[in-house]
Amino acid sequence: MKLYYRQTGETGTPIIILHGIFGSSDNWLTISKTIAEHNHRVFLVDQRNHGRSPRSEVFDYDAMAADLQEFITDHQLEKPVVIGHSMGGKTVMQFAMDYPGQFSRLVVVDIAPKFYPIHHAELIRGLKAIDLLNIKSRNEADEILSRYEPILPVRQFLLKNLYRTEAGQFDWRLNLPVIEQELHGIGGELRNVRIITEPTLFIRGSESPYIKDQDQAEIKRIFPNSTLATIEGAGHWVQAEKPTEFVEVLMSFLNK
Numbered sequence: 014m015k016l017y018y019r020q021t022g023e024t025g026t027p028i029i030i031l032h033g034i035f036g037s038s039d040n041w042l043t044i045s046k047t048i049a050e051h052n053h054r055v056f057l058v059d060q061r062n063h064g065r066s067p068r069s070e071v072f073d074y075d076a077m078a079a080d081l082q083e084f085i086t087d088h089q090l091e092k093p094v095v096i097g098h099s100m101g102g103k104t105v106m107q108f109a110m111d112y113p114g115q116f117s118r119l120v121v122v123d124i125a126p127k128f129y130p131i132h133h134a135e136l137i138r139g140l141k142a143i144d145l146l147n148i149k150s151r152n153e154a155d156e157i158l159s160r161y162e163p164i165l166p167v168r169q170f171l172l173k174n175l176y177r178t179e180a181g182q183f184d185w186r187l188n189l190p191v192i193e194q195e196l197h198g199i200g201g202e203l204r205n206v207r208i209i210t211e212p213t214l215f216i217r218g219s220e221s222p223y224i225k226d227q228d229q230a231e232i233k234r235i236f237p238n239s240t241l242a243t244i245e246g247a248g249h250w251v252q253a254e255k256p257t258e259f260v261e262v263l264m265s266f267l268n269k
Contacts, residue, residue, distance in 0.1 A: 021057070118266070210237065
């Protein structure tokens with residue numbers, strides 16, 4: 014699948030960044046400019062069924078890992094650094110399992126190589142409750158979504174997917190039916206697990222429940238050449254909540 018992407022920076026080490034579920038390349042635009050200033054070419058990719066990338070009934074980590082490999086091949090990127098947040102982090106890890114020798118380093122943001130129970134069902138119910146044919150404004154959409162999600166920054170993040178078509182009607186830059194159908198698989202375990210010896214950085218937020226202390230043993234088993242950095246005061250969206258600290262940790266890892 015030919016994925017939509019944005020590029021920041023023209024020279025330097027290639028870095029590919031994959032967003033999480035309900036996200037898009039837009040989420041990383043600001044931080045990508047900071048990363049590019051450190052002599053990197055940054056490619057922000059919309060994963061399938063998200064953003065401006067194509068839609069498909071197939072929505073699993075094997076397919077998303079294959080999409081990433083196709084992107085690297087198409088753009089003739091020599092062993093890029095690959096970064097993924099949440100669902101994107103799972104994609105990155107599955108890519109490492111399926112395509113040995115195709116990357117130089119991995120960065121996995123706030124997700125562990127384990128199964129996660131479904132925990133986005135209420136958000137999907139909220140998004141589906143928004144009547145795209147009849148709402149008149151984003152404020153109206155936000156009011157409906159607030160009945161399902163009380164936290165404003167989370168709603169703002171989700172509603173970035175809402176846009177007006179050329180006909181003036183609201184629509185989603187998400188394939189909601191397929192995402193809902195495959196939600197269980199998004200929390201799934203890695204397949205074809207092998208030992209990854211390339212340098213790997215796991216970054217977690219101190220306030221996030223996604224990577225627990227007890228997960229470190231399994232992380233070290235699969236990624237023996239890995240380190241875990243904890244950013245204080247950050248939740249699951251580490252890079253958005255603490256961008257300065259995030260870039261500092263990332264650059265320290267890349268400059269080793």
